[in-house]
Amino acid sequence: MSVVNSARDVHVDEIVDAEPHSWLNMKEVPAWFISLGVHLLILLVLASITRITLLDSEHAIISSIEELDQDSFDIDPTIQDVVGSSGDSEILAPSMSAAPQTAREQQEAMQNQLESEIETPEPIFNDELTQPAKEELMASVEVKGETDRPEGGVAGAIDRLTLEIAAAAKEKKLLVVWLFDVSPSVSKRRNEIADRFENVYKQLGILEAAENENSLKTAVAAFGATTQFVTKDPVSDIKEVVSQIRSIKEDTTGDENVFAAVGQVSKRWLSYKKKGRRNMMVIVVTDEAGTDAVANLEETILFTKRNGIKCYVVGNASPFGRREEMTTFKVDGYDVPAIAETGPETVMPERIKLPFWGQNGYKARRLTSGYGPYALTRLCAETNGIFFITEDSNGVKFDPADMRAYHPDYIAIRDYQKKLESNAAKAALVKTAAATQFSKRTLPTPTLEFPANTDNVLRQAITAAQKPVSELDYGLEELQTMLAMGIQDRKKIAEPRWRANYDLALGRVLATRVRAHGYNTVLAEMKSNPKSFKTKGNNAWRLVPSKDVRSSPSVRKMSKQATELLNGIIDEHPGTPWSFLAAMELNQPLGWEWKEMKLNLDASGNRVQGPRSPRFEEEQRKKREILKKRGIDTSKPLKI
Template sequence: MKLFENLKQYWRQQTGEDETPLDGDSPAFFVSFFVHLVILMLMGFLALPELNNQVTLTITQNTEEKEKELELEVPEEFFFSEQASEEVGANSVGGVAVALSVAPVVADVSDIPNQEQVDEAEVGNVEVNEAIAVATGLNYSQNQVVKGAAGVGETGAEGAIDRITHEILLSLEERKTLVVWLFDSTASLVPQRKSIHDRFDRIYRELGIIEASGNENFSKHSEPLLSSVIAFGQGVEALTKEPTANLSELKEAIASIKNDESGTENVFYAVHEAAKKYASFRYTTEEKPKPDRNVMIVVVTDEVGSDWKQGLEPTVRMCRRWAMPVYVVGVPAPFGRQETMMKWVDPDPKYDQAPQWGVVEQGPETLYPERIKLAFSGSKIDDDPIDSGFGPYGLTRLAVETGGIYFAVHPNRSVTKEVSRKDTAAYTSHIKSFFDPSVMRKYKPDYVSVQEYDKRVSANMARRKLIEAALSPQLQQMEAPETNFVKRDEASFSNALSEAQKQAAALEPRVNGLYEILRQGESDREKETVLRWQAGYDLAMGRVLAVKVRTESYNAMLAAAKRGLKPKDPKSNTWTLKPDDEISVGSALQKVADRARMYLERVVKDHEGTPWAMLAQQELKDPLGWKWEESFTDVSPMRQGAGAGNAAAPANDAMKMLMKPAPKRPAPKL
């Protein structure tokens, strides 16, 4: 309390006032305050029981704001077109989904340019009906993926006809249909015509079953399916006066086809005339806004067509003008070759049944050859034909551009084994090897016009030089080169080596000429992105380099031998050249050999399961270099009478009567 009194006295001295803030009950207040403060501090230090620390939180949110966040933003304006786009693929009406459904191969990089950015513009609102139209008919079918197919492999005409039957049924879903059958009348097509003749029963039986089931597409049409039969060879002959639905009449027309002995097949002229003849079924006028019928053209042939170069373009235009798809029951084209050999057996059993072979034109699969004509080591010819995976260019392009299908029919088709000439079926060309269609689809040729093809070839120097090299004459490797040299004396040994060099010396300029053509396109090779052109150029360059090394190293080995060979065994007098992987006649040739292997091995690695890889592997089997092996040959003269003996007299067998062989007729022009 004394403290409070001292504070009061100090306040009066400083202020001169009698009353201070500490007068009255103030001292009691402060005392109470400090006492309670001390008590609270003491209680804070005491241990208290642990309390439950779990806290329940309740979070609330404005319901209106939540609904606002979940609302989808719908554009006020959108656009659509009722007109179908002329483009096919990702730019079409169906977008990417349609492009994927019809694409035989999905590219790694899209070939579709980016769309240009356009300025926004105000447009009017568009009213949309609630009804949704469903697509029907041929515009949407499970087989759309093969429309315009470049090569569907079959082992017989029956399989192709069954597929065509299905195409006919699809056409009938849209409207009445006319099928025009065009048959090659050459002798080699006798078995095919008979097979299709017998298959007609199944076609019309299937159609009859569908009609009897009450299918609306038949009930709403009178004579929904008509057919017409035309034969062609050097000329064109209509075997049915008018399109008919009579099965017997159609079969009689096919059976009446006579063999054309000219060997000429003007198939494009026949298709063009058929399209022109039946174009009236496709006419539309103001009174008749829809055509009367669909028209399908089916061609059965086993060659490229004698008139394809002059007849292809106008025939494509004619069929496209009247929307007539062309289906071809044809043959596989030999890889990179125009001709192949067909096995012919006389159909008349009274004559000799021994197989005969005739040359037929069934290729190539491209507009221009894309494979150099170069025989393999030790072979006079360019080896046995192999399948290209596609049909001949002209007929295949006709099918592709009109929306049809090319059926490559071969009875020996197999991707698991090679086919020998002996096993080749009669009336069929010899094709040694076939390839998986799913692999070959990525190597489809360019089915475009001559102008467009030339434009694409000119776009890359490697393509141009490959075509130029492929158009060069056939080039042979050294045919059975001399490899064994016996040294009786220095003069005769040197002469023998010089004679052997002549074959190599004659071949070297031609090989180097072909190499120089291809070398000019080497700078553009790395710019090439199309698999087919990559494989073609690499195979050509690799093979030419391989032949160059073999020929020049052979010549160099002989030249070195003329300068002298040191035998390991003093008795050795014979020197034999053996193929070997080592190049022992200079580093320059070793570098060329390394380049040859690089090209060939790249083909094998990057194009597995293709004709290019098969040919590259065959070239790699033969070593590129040579080595000398020494041995001894006895050159001493033989004693007179040595080796002679009393030969046993031939047995005097009785003459046996032999059956007279059947007469033999030469094979007709195939």
């Protein structure tokens, strides 16, 4: 409602010029005063009259606006990264956004709450309104680099890629380059993709029906030690593409120069993007991390980013903190032990490799990082692509929400090196992890079972067991010294991932040293004064964990330090691989005690093996012969 002075609506059609007068004299005052009073009275009456006036749209409307509480009404549509337990958020750079976007659950919960509190008015539209065309619903959406876990493995990843291809093709003409790993372990994945190829491109054909038949072109290449250009040039005939994929020859060298291959295919077919004014994407299909990251990663990222080429990977999750993992690979129906280089998820391994005494370490070896390998994930992140995790370990999994604050550093290798140079604790951790993972020298696993059908047999077995444990403690002392070089900088570490890694490394080294000292102590006691069996027929002793740490005061102090570190990890980093491994370490007490048992021993104390069936021996002989023809040495794990 506007209150408008009626004088604003008065229109004077005729203005009468008055004769000029001098200033009033005293005789004219009474008449002038009466006239003035009458006019003032008229003006007051008119001013008291109000009416509603509809103003033209061209007139300015000035009104006051109630100030609202922005915290209550602003809804940020972007997914923020939750950092640590405080929940403070920060916007990550493109590389950092490679971490999985699990914070969307919190946003969805807030959105549901808002929707439940807002009254939805009755729609004023009717069914007669024209619905938008199907093509219009597929708007182009900028997808920042990330890691994704599509349901359905490879099939789910291909479905997601179909959407990515469709969105890019909607913008303009498109070139898609499929780059396949030639390792034998990827043959099943290649065939799965070939099986779905025609179906995928049929869906895309709906979108380009009205376009030129050459609007979507496809090229195929393969990589191993070298790059093979399977299609000489990009093609439009999908049947030809499927045929070419199935014709890719396998390579068993174990070399996977994937980053060189991405660079080569990008340069070879860049003219299709530049001259043909096309979008261009490269899709890598592999199950490992690549062997040429140090030599070629940075150059490949620079070239693809500069030229706007998005990179996607259909790959595997990296094992937690390790470069390699043991697996099995089927060759002609036989399971062959193999080593796959599928990690690490960081630039360098940040987890030390130590055995778990007295318990099965299988669960620890099968831990997943929840992320793709560092170099391939960073390539996707820097180019605004996506790393699709289509296969993960069958070990313990962790809630992505709990892992959100622990994403790896997706930064350049040189910048990672600067991080190490700026903090002695980080440098010490990486150096220690490398010493346990890359060194040819391995730490021995102590013997826990000792034959004792005679005292002499027992003493000989103990003597044989003491030597490797002495070597073990020497190696552990070296690791402790390496980590101690960074202890002063530990308090300067802000990132929870680095804190957890350092504390776990030091805690596990100290705990293992305590076990080694206690082990030597109880062996020496048994060697000098052998125990007698309480149960008739028992002929051997086994060392089992005990809460009684029988050693010197310095070792007991070390035991206290280890326990405090490991408990601190469980409290500070719950629901993570670090707390899982710390709990595994603490589940086994640090001391030792003897338990008697019975083994099948000969007179010399050697274990007697049961006879193998002739059928088993024949099967093993045939297996060795078949694998030998394939060039596979069964005496060592196959590199795949």
